[in-house]
Amino acid sequence: MRVVIVGTGSIGSRHLGCCEQAGHQVLTVDSNGRADCDRVALVPDPSSVDAWVVATPTAAHLLVLEEILRYQPDARVLLEKPVCYPAELPDLTRMIHQHPRCRIVVNDVYTYSRAVRRFAESVRRFSEFDPITRITVEFTKNRELDVANGRFVDTGYGEAGYEFFHMLSIVRSILPGDRYQTYLRTEPALITPEMRVRISAPNVPELEMYASSRGVVGFPELAGFAFSSTAAKHYVARARIPYGVDMRYRFADVELESGVHVTVVFEPSYGTAVDYKNKHVVSIGGAESRHQYTISGNHFDEAVLTQLDLLHHADEGTAVIRLAEHQCMACLGVSVSIDEKFARFESEA
Ligand SMILES: NC(=O)c1ccc[n+]([C@@H]2O[C@H](COP(=O)([O-])OP(=O)(O)OC[C@H]3O[C@@H](n4cnc5c(N)ncnc54)[C@H](O)[C@@H]3O)[C@@H](O)[C@H]2O)c1
Numbered sequence: 001m002r003v004v005i006v007g008t009g010s011i012g013s014r015h016l017g018c019c020e021q022a023g024h025q026v027l028t029v030d031s032n033g034r035a036d037c038d039r040v041a042l043v044p045d046p047s048s049v050d051a052w053v054v055a056t057p058t059a060a061h062l063l064v065l066e067e068i069l070r071y072q073p074d075a076r077v078l079l080e081k082p083v084c085y086p087a088e089l090p091d092l093t094r095m096i097h098q099h100p101r102c103r104i105v106v107n108d109v110y111t112y113s114r115a116v117r118r119f120a121e122s123v124r125r126f127s128e129f130d131p132i133t134r135i136t137v138e139f140t141k142n143r144e145l146d147v148a149n150g151r152f153v154d155t156g157y158g159e160a161g162y163e164f165f166h167m168l169s170i171v172r173s174i175l176p177g178d179r180y181q182t183y184l185r186t187e188p189a190l191i192t193p194e195m196r197v198r199i200s201a202p203n204v205p206e207l208e209m210y211a212s213s214r215g216v217v218g219f220p221e222l223a224g225f226a227f228s229s230t231a232a233k234h235y236v237a238r239a240r241i242p243y244g245v246d247m248r249y250r251f252a253d254v255e256l257e258s259g260v261h262v263t264v265v266f267e268p269s270y271g272t273a274v275d276y277k278n279k280h281v282v283s284i285g286g287a288e289s290r291h292q293y294t295i296s297g298n299h300f301d302e303a304v305l306t307q308l309d310l311l312h313h314a315d316e317g318t319a320v321i322r323l324a325e326h327q328c329m330a331c332l333g334v335s336v337s338i339d340e341k342f343a344r345f346e347s348e349a
Contacts, residue, residue: 001025001312004049006064007056008035010151011080015053018301019308040064046071051308055080058156062088065104066095074101076311078304081106081165083321085156086330092321101316105307108322110169112303115280115295116252119264120173122282123254126262132205134255136222137170139163141248142215142241159195160332163211168325170252170264171207179204184324188332194218197332205254215241223251223263225290226281229271247271261286 003019005012006029019026028035029043037043046068052075054064061084068075083106084092096104110116123132143151143162154161172180182204190198194216199207210218217239224236235241236249250266263283269276283292311318 001050003051004029004043005053006040012055014300015055015304018304022305040067051076051311053078058082058085062091069099069102073099074316076103078307079104079106082157082161082326089326096319103311103314103318105311105320106322108169109299109303110166112306113299114297114302115264116170116173118295119282123174123262127256130256130258132254133257134206136208136219137167137252138210138218139167139250140212140217142243142245143213145244157329160329164329165325167209183207184328191332217249222253223265226265226268228269232271259286
């Protein structure tokens with residue numbers, strides 16, 4: 001396929017590596033002067049592009065998309081998440097209606113992750129006769145160094161803009177669609193700034209999603225067991241990933257009525273395996289005995305290649321932008337303003 005990647009920063013470079021490795025013919029666009037072209041308008045023969053990837057900062061997504069659709073109204077576009085800022089969502093839907101032949105998909109890494117799919121299969125198997133009582137999802141990393149360098153500063157969704165899209169994708173993969181939709185329609189019982197979101201509603205398990213970009217671990221007891229390095233175990237036990245440490249504490253845990261837990265833990269071999277980012281574990285059991293299996297693979301690459309293939313075969317008018325998830329994230333994000341976020345980082349520096 002002939003693929004054009006617009007924005008070749010941190011995430012665009014990953015798209016580039018993945019597409020090149022898969023044998024796609026790639027052309028890059030970036031306004032930084034280090035790409036093949038510095039504007040979409042300069043891409044040669046835009047009508048023959050098979051797929052576009054938009055990986056500019058979120059604030060530029062709509063401008064870039066508009067430009068792409070001007071040159072190729074039936075374009076196939078993989079748009080980084082979040083698709084745009086909350087106030088721009090109506091403009092995005094209008095743009096899609098005005099281009100009924102375009103095909104647009106938001107990059108949904110965890111929906112296409114093999115580890116998440118295997119986890120969801122285990123959850124379905126074990127919960128058939130042992131109902132789910134509680135779902136807990138945590139995505140914690142110390143991003144204070146990134147924030148100091150101007151990365152991971154989301155002025156639209158706040159803290160919810162970083163990980164909640166991924167966390168919702170995991171919850172969606174576990175439950176039937178109507179039960180999952182209940183969470184999106186229910187006002188959370190609790191939202192705290194670091195941030196913790198608890199949702200209780202009739203006929204669905206209690207859901208708690210927690211993400212900290214300051215490295216404050218929320219649920220050390222639910223996934224600490226899976227980590228192999230002494231340092232990682234120590235950080236989890238202290239419930240704090242220190243400044244500058246690259247470790248990510250990410251898991252989804254499903255508790256069943258019997259007390260059995262089905263848990264997926266991402267990257268638990270941090271500190272002991274060079275390719276730890278490509279190894280994930282699903283564990284079934286409890287503190288006394290656990291059965292575990294490992295899933296190898298790079299979620300990001302798997303998702304990008306799967307979605308490019310889906311786009312390639314998608315009918316005209318296909319748009320998978322996860323509007324309800326973005327609206328939900330927008331409502332959660334209002335609780336933390338960017339000023340508050342910087343004030344917190346500065347007060348702790
Ligand atoms: N899928 C994921 O898990 C994931 C993770 C992190 C970030 N993201 C998203 O990826 C996107 C990019 O984030 P990043 O961290 O790579 O940003 P970045 O700042 O590292 O890179 C953005 C690049 O876009 C270029 N650029 C800016 N405006 C442009 C324009 N109008 N035309 C062409 N190039 C332009 C910049 O020069 C820069 O090289 C954001 O939307 C972010 O939310 C997704």
